Amino acid sequence: MQFGIFSVSDITTDPTTGHTPSEHERIKNIVTIAKHAEEVGLDVFALGEHHNEPFFSSSPTTTLGYLAAQTEKLLLSTATTLITTNDPVKIAEDYAMLQHLSEGRVDLMMGRGNTGPVYPWFGKDIRAGIPLAIENYALLHKLWREHVVDWQGKFRTPLQSFTSTPRPLDDVPPFVWHGSIRSPEIAEQAAYYGDGFFANHIFWPKEHTQRMIELYRQRFAHYGHGDPDQAIVGLGGQVFMRKNSQDAVKEFRPYFDNAPVYGHGPSLEDFTRETPLTVGSPQQVIERTLGFRDYVGDYQRQLFLLDHAGLPLKTVLEQLDILGEEVVPELRKEFAARKPAHVPDAPTHASLLAAKTAKAELTRTEVTA
Amino acid sequence: MKQRTLVVVSAGLSRPSSTRLLADRLAAATVTAAAQQEIELRVQVIELRDLAHDIMNHLLTGFPPAALRQALDAVAAADGLIAVSPIFTASYSGLFKSFFDVLDKDALADKPVLIAATAGTARHSLALDHALRPLFAYLHAATVPTSVFAATDDWGSDSTEGLLQSRIARAARELATEIDRREPATVLDPFALTASFEDLL
Numbered sequence: 001m002q003f004g005i006f007s008v009s010d011i012t013t014d015p016t017t018g019h020t021p022s023e024h025e026r027i028k029n030i031v032t033i034a035k036h037a038e039e040v041g042l043d044v045f046a047l048g049e050h051h052n053e054p055f056f057s058s059s060p061t062t063t064l065g066y067l068a069a070q071t072e073k074l075l076l077s078t079a080t081t082l083i084t085t086n087d088p089v090k091i092a093e094d095y096a097m098l099q100h101l102s103e104g105r106v107d108l109m110m111g112r113g114n115t116g117p118v119y120p121w122f123g124k125d126i127r128a129g130i131p132l133a134i135e136n137y138a139l140l141h142k143l144w145r146e147h148v149v150d151w152q153g154k155f156r157t158p159l160q161s162f163t164s165t166p167r168p169l170d171d172v173p174p175f176v177w178h179g180s181i182r183s184p185e186i187a188e189q190a191a192y193y194g195d196g197f198f199a200n201h202i203f204w205p206k207e208h209t210q211r212m213i214e215l216y217r218q219r220f221a222h223y224g225h226g227d228p229d230q231a232i233v234g235l236g237g238q239v240f241m242r243k244n245s246q247d248a249v250k251e252f253r254p255y256f257d258n259a260p261v262y263g264h265g266p267s268l269e270d271f272t273r274e275t276p277l278t279v280g281s282p283q284q285v286i287e288r289t290l291g292f293r294d295y296v297g298d299y300q301r302q303l304f305l306l307d308h309a310g311l312p313l314k315t316v317l318e319q320l321d322i323l324g325e326e327v328v329p330e331l332r333k334e335f336a337a338r339k340p341a342h343v344p345d346a347p348t349h350a351s352l353l354a355a356k357t358a359k360a361e362l363t364r365t366e367v368t369a
Numbered sequence: 370m371k372q373r374t375l376v377v378v379s380a381g382l383s384r385p386s387s388t389r390l391l392a393d394r395l396a397a398a399t400v401t402a403a404a405q406q407e408i409e410l411r412v413q414v415i416e417l418r419d420l421a422h423d424i425m426n427h428l429l430t431g432f433p434p435a436a437l438r439q440a441l442d443a444v445a446a447a448d449g450l451i452a453v454s455p456i457f458t459a460s461y462s463g464l465f466k467s468f469f470d471v472l473d474k475d476a477l478a479d480k481p482v483l484i485a486a487t488a489g490t491a492r493h494s495l496a497l498d499h500a501l502r503p504l505f506a507y508l509h510a511a512t513v514p515t516s517v518f519a520a521t522d523d524w525g526s527d528s529t530e531g532l533l534q535s536r537i538a539r540a541a542r543e544l545a546t547e548i549d550r551r552e553p554a555t556v557l558d559p560f561a562l563t564a565s566f567e568d569l570l
Contacts, residue, residue, distance in 0.1 A: 134569050184560050185569065192566045204432045211560045265429030274434055 001335045002346050003328045004044025005037050005320070006079040006236065006303040009057035012310035015258040019312075023056050027063075029313045030056075033306075034067050036317050038074040040324020046077035046109065046303055051085070051118050054260075061094040068102035075348070076102060079198075079236075079303065080111025080179045083140070084132040085122035087156060092143040092164040099169040104349025109177040109198050109234075110137060112186075124155070130185050131155075137178075141193060144173035172356055175347045177234055177301075180212070187212050191219030196232035196346065199296070202305060203261065205274050209235070210295045217297070229343055234301035235292055238277045241322045245280035251315075252279045259309035282326040289327075290334055298339045300346035302331070370409045373548050375399060376447035377414045380454040380465035381487070388487045389416065391519045392453040395485055398541035399451065406549045410449075415440045417464050424464065427471045437471070445476040446556050449483070449548040450510070452501070456488035460500040469504060473559075477510040480554065481547030483540050485517040494518040513543035 007030060013020040021029065034045040045067065047060045057063065064076040076098070081091060091108075099106045112129045113119075119126040135153045142149055143164040152158040168174065177196035180186035181204060190197040197216040199209045217228035225231070240255075242248035249268065256268045256279075271277055278288040289302065304323065307316045345351070377396045381388030396412050403410045417424070423437035433441055444450060454465035484501040486493070497516040505512045517540050523533040 131569075138570055182559070184562050188562055188566050188569075203430065205435075208432070215560050215562075262430045266426040266434070270426070270434065271430075274432075 001299070001332065001339070002043040002075070002301040003323075003331065004042045004046065004075070004077075004301070004303050005033070005306050005323075006044075006046035006048070006077075007033070007057075007307050008048040008079070008305070009050060009055045010260055010308050011054045011056055012260060012308065013258075014310040014312055015254045017312075020310075026056055029316075030063065030307070031067065031070065032313065033316055033320070034074065035070055036320050037324075038071045040320050041328065042074070042320070042324060044075045044077055044301065044303060046079035048079050049082050049113075050115075051082075051121065052115055061098050064106070065098055065101055068098065068105060071105075074105065076106050077177075078108045080109045080113075082113045082118075083110040083136050084112045084126075084129055085119055085124050086136075088136040088140040089143065089156075089159075089162075089164060092140050093166075095174055096144065096164065096166050096168045099174055099349070100166055104169050104172075104353075106349075107175040107177065107347075109179045109196075111179045112183075128155075130183065133186065134189060137176075137189065137193075141173075141176075144168050169349065170353050170356075172349060172352045174349075175352065177232075182208070182212075184212070184215055187216040188219050191216050191225070191231070192223050194220065194223065194225035196234055196300070198234035198301070198303075199236065201236040201276050201292075202238045203275065206276060206292075206295055209276075213296045213299075226344075227342070229297055229340075232301075232344070232346060233296055233299035234303065234346070235276075235296065235299060236303050236305060237289065237292070238275075238305045239285045239289075239319075239323075240279045241282050241285055241319060241327070243281060245284055248279050248281065255309040255311055263309075282322055285327050286330050286334070289331055293335070293338065298335075298343045300344070370404075370407050371549075372409050372411065373403070373448040373553065374443075374446065375403075375410045375412045375449045375451065375548070376443050377412060377451040378417065378444065378453065378465075378468065379414065380417045380462050380468070382418055382455065382462070382464070384418075386455075387519065387521070387524065388453050388455050389414075390524070391485055391487055391517065392451060394537050395451050395453070395483060395517060395541060398537045399449070399483070399544050402538070402541040402545035403548060406545055408545065408549055410545075410548075413443055413447075415443065417468050420468070421464055424467045424471060428467060433471065441472055441476070442556070444472060446554055447480065448551065448554050449481045449544055450477070451483045451485065451544070452505070453485040453487070454501065456486050456493040456496045459493070460496055461486070461504070466504070469508065472508075474508065475557070477505065477508040479551070480510050481544055481551070482510040482512045483516070483544045484512055485519070485540070487519050489521050491518070491520045491522070494520070511547055513540060513547060515540040515543055 116126045149162050177198040178190035179198040181200045201209050217231045220231035221228045240252040306319045379389045379392040400410045423434040427433045454461040
């Protein structure tokens with residue numbers, strides 16, 4: 001199982017000090033955070049994409065390319081890549097390039113984006129969000145798998161004899177996850193292609209995540225990619241930890257109370273009960289996280305949100321230390337002990353290349369026989 | 370006898386509340402009228418005061434806490450609805466509006482609804498037709514023609530055969546008739562797919 005962190009790249013005032021980091025400060029901090037994620041033994045760093053304030057991450061491939069050069073093992077991903085407003089041709093080119101530079105340490109997560117005004121800035125319409133996600137991804141999928149592409153759709157200019165360059169590393173396209181909070185069409189899309197499905201699992205009650213994952217698993221099997229429990233599932237999660245759980249609650253409360261999205265709404269206690277947010281001791285985080293498996297089944301990737309709501313860099317790095325030293329080693333052991341052998345791990349470039357080579361061998365043997 | 374469900378939404382803030390009092394009178398009259406049409410109505414009353422914090426939290430976070438979820442599900446699954454608001458500043462109360470703001474926009478489509486309101490004086494009575502009726506028209510509800518307004522005076526001067534009681538009885542008969550005309554309400558599963566992926570492609 002893969003463990004990592006994901007960042008939405010918000011620039012938020014620290015409510016306890018009144019300090020608002022500059023864009024430059026926050027961008028340098030995210031590099032420190034990602035590198036530290038590798039140092040403490042995490043597997044994945046995923047970065048969001050936004051084209052409006054107060055977010056800095058308009059150009060995730062630039063950041064991820066820089067990180068690729070600064071890290072050795074960390075898998076670089078997105079949370080999410082806007083499949084609606086980006087040109088799928090540019091996504092195909094950018095991420096194939098990143099795949100080469102990072103030696104295959106890249107996958108990506110498709111998302112639609114939920115900010116109405118962003119769509120028209122890129123010549124699109126949020127009301128066509130689902131059709132855009134479906135058509136654009138169909139083209140992206142083709143561009144990475146077919147050398148010469150002829151294509152015509154509704155949302156971009158047609159392509160005649162187009163080749164997306166560079167070709168994916170070893171002709172193995174990056175693995176793709178599809179993220180959605182509430183759209184069954186996106187779970188269906190992930191299932192159709194046999195791609196991964198990632199549930200945000202931060203803002204909504206667990207019953208909701210459970211239904212979406214259930215739908216994705218059933219449809220994954222329907223499209224012949226394996227049994228429902230072999231589908232590739234990722235979950236988000238949000239934690240804040242201190243040795244003593246009361247200290248965690250006391251320290252995190254002002255950040256919670258003033259956070260973007262849910263701040264000035266429900267109490268920390270209500271939100272902890274209603275959603276997967278866990279604020280407490282490392283042991284409480286371990287127990288709650290292991291409990292996710294009870295309602296989504298064995299899953300392949302767990303990403304935590306640690307660096308939002310104005311939390312200072314020092315605190316985020318301390319959270320990473322606790323995660324890497326106390327929480328993740330225990331989670332790795334416990335999840336591995338529970339996972340049946342027929343449930344696959346999350347695909348990586350190495351595993352996809354091995355599968356491709358094995359398939360080619362098999363075809364050759366069949367032809368010879 | 371046919372079995373049907375009636376949900377009553379009351380946005381009164383005080384306890385006891387005249388809004389709830391009117392809601393209960395309307396519910397009782399509807400149960401009686403339905404019984405005459407061979408319908409057994411199961412009644413569930415939702416006091417929005419109990420859900421006030423949840424409603425605001427839903428507006429802020431985008432998801433309903435468990436108790437509000439149950440209330441919203443009950444409204445969506447109801448065969449008939451009675452919605453009663455106090456009139457505040459020339460219209461329904463903010464709490465009443467906020468509840469219908471977080472309700473799924475299709476939840477009331479073709480659902481029989483009886484609207485009613487309370488206020489201090491009869492001068493506010495047209496708020497029913499100028500505010501509540503358009504709100505439910507937007508939601509595609511089948512709002513019955515008679516709406517019921519009760520001012521403070523009505524509770525004192527009205528006799529058992531008085532104007533308020535006759536309006537309650539008439540509105541209740543209309544609601545029961547609309548419930549009777551329809552098949553039991555069905556709720557759409559938000560996770561159900563309406564098209565195959567090949568069609569979407």
